Amino acid sequence: MNIAKMWAMTRVAFQGHILNWLWRSREHRRAVRSDVISKIIPSYFKRYLPAAAAIPERAVVNDDENEKIFTLWLQGEENAPDLVKACFRSVRRHCKQELVVLDENSVFDYITLPQEIVDKYRAGKIARAHFADICRVELLYEHGGFWLDSTGFATAPIPDWIVEQDFFVYLAGQHVGSPYSFMQNCFIRSRKGAYLLDAWRAMILDYWMHENHNFDYFMHQLLFKTLVQNDARAKKYFAEMPHVDQDPTHVLWWDYRDKPFDKDTFDRVTSGAFFQKLTYRGSDKPVPGSFADVMINKM
DSSP: OOHHHHHHHHHHHIIIIITSOTTSOHHHHHHHHHHHHHHHHHHHHGGGHHHHHTOOOOOOOOOGGGOEEEEEOTTOGGGSOHHHHHHHHHHHHHOSSEEEEEOTTGGGGTOOOOHHHHHHHHTTSSOHHHHHHHHHHHHHHHHOEEEEOTTEEESSOOOHHHHTOSEEEEEOOSSSSOGGGOEEEEEEEEOTTOHHHHHHHHHHHHHHHHOSSOSOTTHHHHHHHHHHHHOHHHHHHHHHSOOOBSGGGSHHHHHHTTSBOOHHHHHHHHTTSSEEEOOOTTOSSOOTTBHHHHHHHOO
């Protein structure tokens, strides 16, 4: 580990934990940690901005009619939990784009990664979650289209206003998840050739070519934040992208999962976004008659 990274991690631990007084409320301590991380990690990531700056812009390919929705379940669709299979069904039911479910082997039929990065993943230096982060960006770099996490439950088609964007991601909201992550990458829309995707990819690959461990669970999101706040071209394109919080995509599962299913409530809550982000952990035995039960077993 290089000295700069050790120093950054020390600052995060010191300012975000040691000096984050225990008598503060849990919410206050979490807000302090988020503020510390949101400043220190992007500052460290500036060393990877030259990789983005070196990227030449290429023509954006508008092939909306043939684009696909990519997702990844490393163990294979047939081995996915029931919740994940329900998510796949929902996408195929509501979205006009073909859903391509890739696994640990078939993903390499669609992308080509530097062998050094593949070796680091297979050696356990890159966690599965971060390998999936790398793959989603690489898939859109090579093919364009859409990425949706395997735990994305579609309730409507992808809206035209999203399809019409060269690049779009939801931004981190204030009510769910971790606001310091800046953006969410569970859904990404990118046409092939979009500069924001190309430059972000360059920083991600440069990071993993030079480092053997993640910095933070949301490190790829924070690389994106570093990019759009410091790279002149990225600033321009990011300013033109619609800025929409992720909150409407996270409401249903976290607020209603174990409550008795109600169709009116389901329709009202899901009207704010075309998909809902779920989580498969703890979903193997949903409460009978609950939102989780109906979504997993009856939709």
